Amino acid sequence: NGGGGGGGGRSGALAPAPVAAEEVQKIDVNPPKGTRDFPPEEMRLRNWLFRNFREVSGLFGFEEVDFPVLESEALFVRKAGEEIRDQLYCFEDRGNRRVALRPELTPSLARLVIQKGKSLSLPVKWFAVGQCWRYERMTRGRRREHYQWNMDIIGVPEVTAEAELISSIVTFFKRIGITASDVGFKVSSRKVLQEVLSRYSIRDELFGKVCIIIDKIEKIPLDDIKKELKSVGVSTEAVEQLLQVLSIKSLTELEEIVGDAGEAVAELKQLFSLADKFGYSEWIQFDASIVRGLAYYTGIVFEGFDREGKLRAICGGGRYDRLLSTFGGDDIPACGFGFGDAVVVELLKEKGLLPELSLQVDNIVCALDHDLQGAAATVASILRDKGQSVDLVLENKPLKWVFKRAARINADRLILVGSSEWQRGMVSVKILSTGEQREIKLDELE
């Protein structure tokens, strides 16, 4: 950029005093703990995954939405003892506002639905793909961010909504080569717990807390579960009945214990019937132990799991009929799911299903000598205007270098701009897969 200044290579009495080299402060080139960079290869896989998220959402007629990564902390301050609350990535901004990096997308979606209010015609079918954050002590070395695909249906009280959402996830799995032999969905309803708890006159506001405690049943000793349940006011008898119900793995057995009068059994039966009609019965099973770890679920809950049991839950969701009203909105029924970008990639690796995604360009264009660089730029623009991708060689490079680069970027064609051909309005085109080479008129390039 014109040389000059210190270190411009000049010396002697007239040379300006050398400018002190900028203070070099060696930075850490790694991303912050728990976060990831996406270099080209990883970014191609992420784009492939997100393209499938978006195409499936489109197949189901959902519209894409997005929200700020930064939200008011108040959106996520729930007092039910959720892990997501304990790990909230929150801080006070320069305006002394309590804000948080969103740990999930559903509260933002609920906020936007309320904001839009009567201008929205129900049902609303929205999807989003967004980065979510948690601040977890790095002792466990887990990630602090991931991208979530969410689909939500607002305004449909029927379990047809949950059945539709599960169908969309099954559709996604099938598109990426995952089958019902690899993955299943455990399905239950929090109304099962509600019906048990109501027999022991447990107050409704305790319901969320009880669910969050029960969600830890696979993660902490059973005695600790019992202690925590009792500490929030659940009687010993109620605890025993709860734990017995949670071990149920069939709807028939559930009906025997809680009867068929309640909504829980009826809704679950309807969901399994709809699953048959959608054609995904082999993907789902009833499992009363599934409660999910978010306090706002009120009905059907489900989670995708790998049948080999090697991985954490792949996705999860359910009905949250009270969330909008707790934010001051109307009492609108809602359900949705979240699907993270990390566990599914571990699953694809396990199954040998990672897609082959490499850089590919239609053409590499190269001037054969320096004063034809402008001509090469003209050729590149002509091809790009026709929708052809072009890697334009930007410096004078030996042909050996050009061929090596052409192979690395998987170029279909090498376009050489040489002096004699250019004089005749021609360029030389080499089909790299066959080696066939011929001269083509510039205005016949396509």
Ligand SMILES: OCc1cccc(Br)n1
């Ligand atoms: O699935 C819970 C969650 C929320 C935010 C970030 C990450 Br990583 N994981």
